[in-house]
Amino acid sequence: MTKGRIRNSVRKLRFLGSEMTQQELAEKIGVTRQTVIAIEQDKYSPSLDVAFRIARIFGVPLEEVFQYETDAGSQTAP
Amino acid sequence: MDLSYQEKSILGSLLAVVVVYGYYFASVLRDLSHPEFGAGNVARLILAVVAIVVIEIVYHIVLALESKVEAKDERDILIECKAYRNAYFLLATGAFLVIACVILADLLREPAPTRIVMTPFLTVNLVLFFMALAELMKFVTQLFYYRRGLR
Numbered sequence: 001m002t003k004g005r006i007r008n009s010v011r012k013l014r015f016l017g018s019e020m021t022q023q024e025l026a027e028k029i030g031v032t033r034q035t036v037i038a039i040e041q042d043k044y045s046p047s048l049d050v051a052f053r054i055a056r057i058f059g060v061p062l063e064e065v066f067q068y069e070t071d072a073g074s075q076t077a078p
Numbered sequence: 079m080d081l082s083y084q085e086k087s088i089l090g091s092l093l094a095v096v097v098v099y100g101y102y103f104a105s106v107l108r109d110l111s112h113p114e115f116g117a118g119n120v121a122r123l124i125l126a127v128v129a130i131v132v133i134e135i136v137y138h139i140v141l142a143l144e145s146k147v148e149a150k151d152e153r154d155i156l157i158e159c160k161a162y163r164n165a166y167f168l169l170a171t172g173a174f175l176v177i178a179c180v181i182l183a184d185l186l187r188e189p190a191p192t193r194i195v196m197t198p199f200l201t202v203n204l205v206l207f208f209m210a211l212a213e214l215m216k217f218v219t220q221l222f223y224y225r226r227g228l229r
Contacts, residue, residue, distance in 0.1 A: 032154070034224075035151050038227055043227025
């Protein structure tokens with residue numbers, strides 16, 4: 001099985017979306033600011049519930065927030 | 079180093095366990111020539127347990143006063159689960175070792191040239207030692223995952 005990694009565009013979307021702070025995003029999705037930091041640094045992949053909430057906050061599809069990358073470098077939609 | 083509320087809480091608990099149980103087990107080792115539950119040994123054991131509880135309460139009150147208390151979220155709970163798993167393996171290993179010690183001490187009581195005596199005092203302290211070690215394992219695992227992340 002090819003090993004994959006989940007990347008995300010949360011930081012970029014946060015700045016595009018009226019420069020929302022990490023604290024504001026954390027409060028909106030119901031996690032701590034430390035968890036938002038961990039997500040942005042690819043140190044934590046959130047649950048589907050939180051992932052959908054993030055996408056809904058930014059008003060974009062889930063694939064635009066999270067991308068699944070394999071070792072070969074190819075990207076696949078989640 | 080920027081530490082979250084949870085990390086500060088864990089770090090305080092870890093230091094409390096290291097200092098109190100470190101001091102307790104060092105004093106138990108010093109008096110190992112009298113491995114029995116005298117009034118002094120019982121008092122020392124109770125004092126260690128009470129000291130841990132008091133230090134934890136005072137530390138968490140101070141922590142709550144000086145930094146914003148954050149409720150645990152899904153990441154905190156996941157990290158805690160991983161930490162409990164490691165702590166459980168260590169505690170289970172410790173329990174098997176204590177059982178083995180008690181059985182071996184009983185089996186070797188007569189024929190062995192050097193008598194191994196597993197007194198209740200030694201048994202209780204061995205169990206307590208592995209419980210403290212499991213607590214440490216839990217705290218260290220949590221700090222490790224908070225720093226390294228869950229990939």
